Amino acid sequence: NAGVTQTPKFRVLKTGQSMTLLCAQDMNHEYMYWYRQDPGMGLRLIHYSVGEGTTAKGEVPDGYNVSRLKKQNFLLGLESAAPSQTSVYFCASRTPRTGTSYEQYFGPGTRLTVT
């Protein structure tokens, strides 16, 4: 199993440009998440999905859109990039609850710089 993969690994955008980050998982997980990681801020949830065709806003959704057309893919879009969106983006998926617990699996991250 490849686990959780993210494309691309690095990207530099100019202000106002758009792009889509792709997250793919091969573990048949229902739940998927997009986080951004910034120094001193930890991990902040952007959007999440509890199944194919569903999405919901997290803590910091402004400026981002998502889609979950297929169970294995979760796309994060930036329609008009801003310097404040310079960050490392992590995707994660989650195992079903077994007993009383679960585990999140994270992708390797996408380092995005907006100039």
Next chain:
Amino acid sequence: AQRVTQPEKLLSVFKGAPVELKCNYSYSGSPELFWYVQYSRQRLQLLLRHISRESIKGFTADLNKGETSFHLKKPFAQEEDSAMYYCALSGGGSYIPTFGRGTSLIVHP
């Protein structure tokens, strides 16, 4: 509402010294607590969870409901323990974990 506080941004110790990374949480029900670790330029990975009561890489963490804490401990730090550590909380069967801001552990030779 659920909240996780990691009071230390940075913890610096020498090899062989004991380590304690603090995690305090706020949640009124029964929490599920986790520690995730991120080595330099790598993805986050689960280190341990309170429900398993396990020891991984010499680390342990005990849930103290009275003090609402889930501190991560290791008696003798190793250089390879240098990483960013995140405490995370899920409450009431929630599928949205809340992460703390992380503590960077540096172990000096």
